[in-house]
Every structure is written in structure tokens, then in C-alpha cells.
Amino acid sequence: MFTTRPELAGTHGMVASTHWLASATGMAVLEDGGNAFDAAVAAGFVLQIAEPHLCGPAGQVPGIFVTATDRTPRVLAGQGVSPAAATPEYFADLGLDLIPGSGLLPATVPGAWDGWLLLLRDHGTKSLRDVLGYAISYARNGIPLVSRVGDTIRAVQDLFTEHWPTSAALWLPEGKPAEGLHRNPALADTWERLVAEAESVSGREAQIDAGRRAWSQGFVADAIEAFSRKAFRDDSGRDHAGLLTGEDIAGWEATYEDALQVDFGGWGLVKMGAWTQGPALLQQARLLDGLRDELSYVDGIPTERTVHLAVEAAKLAFADREAWYGDSPDVPVELLISREYAETRRALITDEASAELRPGGPSPRLPAILEKLRGLESGSGATGEPTVGPLGETRGDTVHIDVVDAAGNMISVTPSGGWLQSSPTIPELGFCLDSRGQMFWLEQGLPNSLAPRKRPRITLSPSMGLRDGEPVLAFGTPGGDQQDQWQLCFWLAHTLGGLNLQESIDSPAWHTTAFPSSFYPRSWTPRELVVESRLGQSTMDALAARGHDVVDAGPWSLGRLSAVSRTGGVLRAAANARGMQGYAAGR
Numbered sequence: 013m014f015t016t017r018p019e020l021a022g023t024h025g026m027v028a029s030t031h032w033l034a035s036a037t038g039m040a041v042l043e044d045g046g047n048a049f050d051a052a053v054a055a056g057f058v059l060q061i062a063e064p065h066l067c068g069p070a071g072q073v074p075g076i077f078v079t080a081t082d083r084t085p086r087v088l089a090g091q092g093v094s095p096a097a098a099t100p101e102y103f104a105d106l107g108l109d110l111i112p113g114s115g116l117l118p119a120t121v122p123g124a125w126d127g128w129l130l131l132l133r134d135h136g137t138k139s140l141r142d143v144l145g146y147a148i149s150y151a152r153n154g155i156p157l158v159s160r161v162g163d164t165i166r167a168v169q170d171l172f173t174e175h176w177p178t179s180a181a182l183w184l185p186e187g188k189p190a191e192g193l194h195r196n197p198a199l200a201d202t203w204e205r206l207v208a209e210a211e212s213v214s215g216r217e218a219q220i221d222a223g224r225r226a227w228s229q230g231f232v233a234d235a236i237e238a239f240s241r242k243a244f245r246d247d248s249g250r251d252h253a254g255l256l257t258g259e260d261i262a263g264w265e266a267t268y269e270d271a272l273q274v275d276f277g278g279w280g281l282v283k284m285g286a287w288t289q290g291p292a293l294l295q296q297a298r299l300l301d302g303l304r305d306e307l308s309y310v311d312g313i314p315t316e317r318t319v320h321l322a323v324e325a326a327k328l329a330f331a332d333r334e335a336w337y338g339d340s341p342d343v344p345v346e347l348l349i350s351r352e353y354a355e356t357r358r359a360l361i362t363d364e365a366s367a368e369l370r371p372g373g374p375s376p377r378l379p380a381i382l383e384k385l386r387g388l389e390s391g392s393g394a395t396g397e398p399t400v401g402p403l404g405e406t407r408g409d410t411v412h413i414d415v416v417d418a419a420g421n422m423i424s425v426t427p428s429g430g431w432l433q434s435s436p437t438i439p440e441l442g443f444c445l446d447s448r449g450q451m452f453w454l455e456q457g458l459p460n461s462l463a464p465r466k467r468p469r470i471t472l473s474p475s476m477g478l479r480d481g482e483p484v485l486a487f488g489t490p491g492g493d494q495q496d497q498w499q500l501c502f503w504l505a506h507t508l509g510g511l512n513l514q515e516s517i518d519s520p521a522w523h524t525t526a527f528p529s530s531f532y533p534r535s536w537t538p539r540e541l542v543v544e545s546r547l548g549q550s551t552m553d554a555l556a557a558r559g560h561d562v563v564d565a566g567p568w569s570l571g572r573l574s575a576v577s578r579t580g581g582v583l584r585a586a587a588n589a590r591g592m593q594g595y596a597a598g599r
Contacts (some may be wrong), residue, residue, distance in 0.1 A: 013514035014586075015598070020453055021113055022463060024599055025415065025418055026583045026584065026598035027061070027585065027597050028576050028586060028595070028597075030594050031158075032504050032595035034058045034595075035587070037055045037146045038051035038597075040599075041138065044142075046136070046143075047421050049132065049421060050138040050142070050424050051415045052075075053129075053136060053138075053145075054143040054144070055403055055413050056425050057144055057147035059115070059413070060124075062150070062158075065161050066410055066428065066431055067429060068430030068432065068434075069122070069443040070125075071122070071123065071431070071446050073266075073425060073426075074089065074091055074127075074425070074426055075088035075089060075090070075283060076282055076284065076424050076475065077422060078285070078423075080420040083420075087269040087270065087285065089266060089268065090124060090127020091120070091287070091448070091467050092122055093120060093467050094121075094449055094452070094464060094466050094468070095121070095256050095257065096122055097255040097465045098462060098464055100461070109381060110450070110533060110534060111450045112248045112532060113450040114434055115254075115447070116239075116246070116252060116255075116256075116435050117252045117255065118246075119240070119256050119446055119563065120256075122430065122446065123264075123266060124430070126264075126265055126266040130224075130267075133216075135283060138558055140206075140210050141207050141211070144206075150515060151197070151200035155377060156192065157192065158593055162189045164431075165190060166423060167433070169184065174245075176437070178436050178439045179432065179436050181437070182432075182442070182507065183439050198439060198441060198442030199223070199441070200442070202442055202443070206232070209223065209226035216482070222519070228265075228314040231581075233262060235440055236258070236441075240255065241253055254445070256445065260465075264465075268332075272290070272345065274297060278480050279477065281293065281477060282475065282476040286336065286337045286459075286469075287337070287467050287470070288339075288471070289330075289337060289471050289493070289496055292332070292333045292473075294349045295329035295332060295354070295498055296326055299361070300504070301354070306321060307321065309345070309509030309511065312505075313520055313546065313547065314501075314504065314505070319522055319555060320363075320560075322504065322522075323560065327369075327370070327527065328361070331369045331371040331372075332376070334382075334527060335371035336371065337459060338469045339459075348373065357589060364559050365541070366556075368538070369528075377457065377551075378446075379453050381534075386536055392517065392592070393440055396421060412424075412429035412488045412492065412573075413425050414487060414574050420475070422486050424476055426471075426473060426474045426488035428470075429447070430446040448468050449468055450473040450531060450532045451470060470530075473499070474487075477503075477507075479579065483578075485575065486575065486576050487502060487575035488576065491572065493529055501570075502516045503569075513575045513577060517574070517575065517588055519570075521570035523541075524541050525542065526540060540563060542563045544565055544566065544569055546567045573588050573594075574586065574587045574588060574594055574596065577589060584598075585598050
């Protein structure tokens with residue numbers, strides 16, 4: 013864990029992310045006089061190159077941030093909407109009861125470019141060329157690929173070869189999965205053209221807005237629309253064209269929103285709204301706050317009782333997610349995160365593992381298809397890396413960045429989507445579209461039912477912590493549905509177990525798959541509990557005796573957390589040791 017004092021001369025800030033090159037990029041920007049937002053944007057673009065199996069240029073960028081002058085947490089809403097033509101009737105005519113998890117049909121309006129540029133314009137200090145130059149250089153000159161990229165390509169090699177030739181051309185050079193130093197000159201050209209069009213006007217903010225238009229109303233949108241009219245194989249086993257149009261892309265912009273906050277004595281926890289799964293962490297924390305006397309850590313390891321209670325709280329919170337969360341105006345989110353509601357729900361937690369999906373609130377409704385999906389192979393992506401099927405379906409994905417600077421600007425952001433296996437590469441752009449639309453339900457009348465120009469309920473879920481009302485902590489993790497379970501592990505270890513940032517990340521983690529996955533084919537396994545073996549055999553045996561179906565994921569396997577903090581005049585950062593890829597840096 014890195015620590016520095018902002019009052020010391022030359023102190024710039026802290027960056028923690030899921031890849032060392034992104035963290036190094038962020039620090040380079042800070043040392044060049046940029047602030048936390050400049051650093052986050054530059055690091056985010058580098059991650060599109062460094063972890064292309066986990067995020068891409070046409071993905072999403074949701075974040076939570078505070079500025080040095082405004083300590084009220086705000087949300088960066090960089091998730092695009094569904095196409096205007098994405099109606100339930102359209103999918104019914106195709107004979108589909110779930111939206112495929114790969115191909116062109118599940119694509120939503122790309123949100124990452126506009127989200128990053130909105131943040132840069134309003135809260136950064138650098139030019140578009142300044143922050144994008146690092147990623148352009150890596151795309152042009154090459155970036156060393158981590159082994160998981162090759163593993164992902166091998167999983168979909170036949171799909172690329174037989175059905176997605178444009179992806180094969182980029183990711184299977186000479187017929188073999190890309191490895192070592194990899195170049196993407198088409199993407200470098202796309203970024204260079206966007207910067208050039210931005211620089212056709214004068215002034216930093218005007219240039220950034222010109223860059224936004226060059227994407228949403230220019231050559232990028234035109235290329236996306238033309239490519240979307242072609243049919244490609246997806247994980248339904250059939251070929252389908254996409255639905256995105258230039259009009260869809262031009263009609264959407266990233267925005268800011270109010271954050272949700274729950275207080276627990278001296279601590280406060282901040283999340284995004286119910287169009288994400290973020291409130292589920294607030295609900296879990298509320299439930300466990302009334303059981304804090306039963307939660308404990310011994311030598312940095314949670315007790316069996318702690319894990320059991322946390323898992324049962326997760327089941328209740330995620331049952332509510334399935335019944336209530338979505339991009340809908342009538343989600344009773346204030347009720348769901350209230351102290352009074354938690355007290356009624358807490359009574360459902362017993363000494364035995366529940367096998368039921370039990371939402372609360374007034375007249376909850378679950379998707380009718382759920383029973384059909386029970387017990388299917390969940391493919392939960394235990395390490396936070398994607399579990400990828402042969403037709404490109406992906407479960408558990410994403411990257412994460414946390415930055416704090418000496419002035420107090422702080423951001424937690426979880427970019428995702430548009431990963432290399434989600435859909436065929438658009439050759440003239442050098443990237444592919446996202447597949448986030450798979451998170452909608454086709455059944456109507458649910459908060460997360462598909463409708464035109466609507467955001468899917470996403471798993472992406474950055475976090476911020478407050479101490480006596482002051483923002484002091486930014487943290488998060490990749491991992492799909494597991495994000496707000498692994499973050500609960502971190503939160504409990506830090507706020508109740510008294511562990512520092514690195515110790516909290518390193519503490520043994522767990523998660524359950526006892527609720528429907530957000531990823532195709534939306535499976536769930538009611539009593540399954542995945543744990544790191546460092547919990548200890550006696551703890552795992554005791555959990556099994558309570559009725560949990562315990563899966564030993566190995567000693568270091570769950571989560572890819574990172575965190576930064578600013579407390580008492582000291583900056584700190586920590587990153588995930590699992591996979592030997594995450595990195596924290598500061599000076």
C-alpha cells in the first residue's frame with residue numbers, strides 16, 4: 013500500500029487500477045500538472061488498449077466523484093441507451109426469449125467516449141490530445157498483452173474464424189491468438205482523426221465538445237450504423253443484424269446525476285442509482301449494520317458467522333435488485349435503502365442458508381422466466397475476468413480506476429463493455445460494439461424490461477466512502493454481478509475489521525450465485541457459495557453445515573479491487589494482488 017502526505021512539496025496524488033500501465037499513465041498525468049480527472053480519463057483510455065477483453069472504446073463509463081471545491085458526491089452517467097428499434101415485439105418476431113449476450117443485437121449506444129469527454133471538459137484541465145496521447149501511442153506502437161487476452165481469444169477462435177472475419181483479422185494474426193506486443197493501427201487512426209476534428213476549433217472546452225460531436229454526429233456514428241446493418245452470428249446460434257443507428261447515437265449524451273448515500277454512525281457509503289446494481293451494496297450494509305455485534309475478523313480473516321450473515325444479506329438485497337431495480341422512474345429506492353425496511357428484512361436471516369429468492373417491498377414482481385433459468389451453469393467469472401463461451405457470451409468483466417489528488421479531487425470509475433469478444437470488430441474504426449443490452453428482460457412490466465431509448469440495469473458499480481460526512485475513500489472492482497459482493501467483503505474488512513486498504517483487499521473474499529445473473533443465459537444456483545480457501549477448512553465446513561453449497565475457488569481468486577483514500581492529511585492507495593496485474597502508485 014502506498015502512502016504520501018499532500019502537504020509535502022511535490023506531492024501529486026494516488027492512482028490505483030486493474031492494470032499497471034493505466035496506473036502509470038495516471039501518475040504521469042498527475043506529475044505533469046493534471047488533476048485526478050485528467051489522470052482518470054487518460055488511464056481509462058489506456059485500459060481500452062491494455063485490457064481489451066474487459067473494456068473498449070464503445071463501452072460504458074459510470075463513476076462517482078467529488079471535486080476539491082464541492083464535496084457532495086456526484087454520478088457520471090456514461091451508460092448509453094437502447095436503440096429506438098429495440099422493442100420487445102422485434103425480439104419476439106425473432107423467436108427470442110432472452111437478448112443474446114454477443115453479436116450486434118445487444119448493442120446499446122456507446123457511452124464511454126462521451127462520458128470521459130464530459131468529465132474532462134467540466135472537471136479536468138488538460139486538452140483532449142494531452143490525455144488521449146498515451147492510448148494513441150500504445151495503439152500505434154504496441155502494448156504487451158496480458159495472458160488473459162490470449163485465453164479469451166482462444167475461447168472464441170472458431171467464432172472469429174468462421175463468422176467474425178474482421179475480428180479474426182485483428183485478434184488472430186497469422187491465424188494464431190494475439191500475444192506479446194499487439195498493435196491496433198485502425199484504432200490509433202480513429203483516435204487521431206477525432207483529435208484532429210476536435211482541434212479544428214479553438215479553446216480547450218470547445219475542442220472537447222467538437223470531439224464529442226465528431227463521434228456522435230460524424231464518421232464514427234456513420235461507420236457504426238453501416239456496420240450494424242450486416243448480420244453476424246451471436247450466441248443464439250443464428251445470424252442477426254444490429255439495431256443501432258446514427259440517429260440513436262446522435263440523440264444521446266452522458267450526464268451527471270445525484271448519488272445515493274447511506275450513513276452508519278461515522279461512516280457513509282455512496283453509490284449510483286437503481287439503474288445500476290449499486291443500491292444492493294447499500295442494502296447489504298444496512299442489513300448487516302444491525303448485526304455488527306456478530307461480525308468479526310481474526311488475524312485479518314472473517315469468521316464463519318460473518319461470512320454466513322453477509323451471504324444471507326446479499327441474497328435478500330439481490331432479490332430486491334431483480335424485483336425493483338431498473339432505469340424506471342417508479343423504483344422505490346429510498347424505501348429499499350431505509351433503516352426501517354432493513355429492520356423488517358433482517359428478520360428473514362436465519363442460521364441456515366436460504367434457497368429462496370425473496371424480494372420485499374410493496375407487491376414485488378420477478379421475471380416469469382426465472383424458474384426456467386435456475387441451475388443452469390452460471391459461469392460467474394470468479395476472478396473478475398470474463399467467463400467467455402464459444403459464441404462470445406461473457407459473464408463477469410470490466411476494469412476499474414480510483415484516483416485522488418493532493419487538492420482533494422477524487423473519483424471511482426468502472427469502465428466496461430465493448431470488449432473484443434462482444435461483437436465483430438468494425439474494421440475502419442478498430443473496435444467493436446458493446447453487448448450491454450443483454451441485461452434487459454424481454455418480459456414486460458418489470459423495472460428492467462426492454463424499451464426503446466432506455467438504459468439497461470448494469471452491474472457496473474463504483475463506490476465512495478465518507479467519514480463524518482467528508483469523502484475519504486474511493487474503491488471498486490470488476491466482476492459483473494459479484495462487484496457489490498466483493499466490495500462488501502472490502503467494506504466489512506475496512507470499516508468493521510479495522511484492516512487498512514491493502515489488508516482489506518487481501519482479506520479472503522466470497523460471493524454467492526443465488527440470484528439471476530445479469531449476463532446471458534441469466535442463470536442462478538440458489539445455495540452456491542464461492543469462497544477463497546484462505547477462509548480456512550473449518551470455516552468452509554461450518555458454512556457447508558449451514559446448507560451452503562461451498563465451492564473452493566482457491567486461495568487468491570476472487571475480486572480485482574483497488575482503492576484510494578485521503579484522510580488526516582495523508583493519501584493512500586492499494587490494489588489487487590490476485591492475478592499480479594493491478595497496481596497502485598503515488599507520489
